[in-house]
Every structure is written in C-alpha cells, then in structure tokens.
Amino acid sequence: MSADFETVSDDDLHAYVDGHLAQPERERIEAWLEKQPAKAEEVRQWQAQATALKQHFASYARSGEEDRSLISARRKSRSTGWASAVPTLRRLAAGLLIFAAGALAGAYGPDLVAPPPESADASEALPRQAQSAFLIYASEVRHPVEVGASEREHLATWLGKRLDYGLKIPDLSSLGFSLVGGRLVPVNDTAGAMLMYEDVTGERLTVLLGRNPENRETSFRISSRGEVETFYWIDGEIGYAVTGEVPRALLQKVADECYRQFEASESS
DSSP, rough: OOOHHHHHHHHHHHHEEEEEEEEHHHHHHHHHTHHHHHHHHHHHHHHHHHHHHHHTTTTGOOOOTTHHHHHHHHHHHHHTTTTSSOOOTTTOOOOOOEESSSSSOOOOOOOTTTTOSHHHHHGGHHHHHHHHHHHHHHOOOOOOOOOOOHHHHHHHHHHHHHHHHHHOOOOOOGGTTTEEEEEEEEEEEEEEEEEEETTTTTOEEEEEEETTTOOOOOOEEEEEETTTTEEEEEEEEEEEEEEEOOHHHHHHHHHHHHHHHHHHHHHH
C-alpha cells in the first residue's frame, strides 16, 4: 500500500459522499480520486445508492437541531484516535437516507462476536451482527427460531420485555412473507431480538432489533456482505436491520414496511 493511498481513509471518503467536508478537503480528495480510478468508481456507486435511497424514503424525512453536533462530535472523537482500533468494513455498499438534517458518516466493521468497546461505535456493528445472525439461523432447518409463529403474542411480549421495548411484530404478508418465529440474540453485548420470515418458496429474511442507550441518531443505510444485504436504521436507542438474500428492490420494500409499522406502533 502506497503512502499516497494512506492519505485518504474510508472515513474521509464516506464524509466526502455525505457532504461533510469543507471545500479545501473536498478538492484534496477529488484530486486523490483522479489518481485512483477503481476507488473513484466505488465512490460514484456510493453516491448513486445514496441518491436512490434518499428518493425512496423521502416521505419519512425528519430533522433535528442536534444532528449536526452529533456528527461533528463523532468525527472529532475519531480524529483524536480512540476509534483508530475499530476495523473498517471496506466493501460497504454505502447508501443513505437522511432522516435528519445531517447524515452519519462512518466505517462499519466489528462482527457479532466482537463488539467494539465504545458505546457510540456499538451501533455501527449493527449490520454485521444482523448479517452474522442471518447466516447462522436462516439456513437452520429444524431449529431456526426459539418461539414459533403460532405463539406470536408470547414472542412479542418475551422479546419486548428483554429489550425493554413495546415490540409489535411486523406483518409482511402483503409482500409475500409469513412469520416463522423469533429468538433472543446478542446485539451490542446485550439482549437483542431477531424475527424470521419466509415466503412460499422457503426464501427467508430476518429483522433484527438491538438497544444502545447512547444512540441519538436516526439514519438509513444499506450494507452488503457477499450475497447478503442489510437495510438498517437507528431510531433513538433502538437499531433495526432487515437482512436477506432476496433482490435488493424487494428487501428495500420490506425495510420500508417494517419502518412504517414500527413507527406506527411507537406512536400509538
């Protein structure tokens, strides 16, 4: 790896895509991208995905005065070095809906078994934890869940109590998916919930919920891990992630429907 490449990090590139850099810094990165055609193409793909997601979820847009300060504080903390040990998910399929006035720029990397030590970055592990849970349980034949769909009410009460959250299980029948059941899973080193759905062909997807008391952001992103993709967002203390190996357009519709139903249950 050349010294020239090290002058621009993935954090810098995400900040560039999300529009959080001053003009001199943008010009520096644009000059660097001219010398890195492969990385420039990747950045163009991130920008296209961000635009598509923003258009699709624009009807849910919200803003808050504290969002800019949260982003600034977070980037400042990274610059002082405490996040230098957090590994970067280099193959991030970066897309972004801004539910707030600013967007969250960051790097995603820790796995289900290795949550990072800082509580703010614990939320960043969400897509990887969701993908790990999906890969472990979606292929399970006999015991994919702990509580089946026949005990839907008990499942919602049990998982909701462990998360300290009024869980209402989304109904995805309009999109061709029926509830298989759910189970308790670790998310950010504490109790989380995983719901599993499948269609008539047996294709499965999961919905993961995890709590992080330090979360104060609300954003929407997409992350890829091979053929597995995750749409995820953070709303207050709760993070949500919809994961599957179905076409992205369908997974996006599922995430949209889950978001709508979770929002409705919180406001009721």
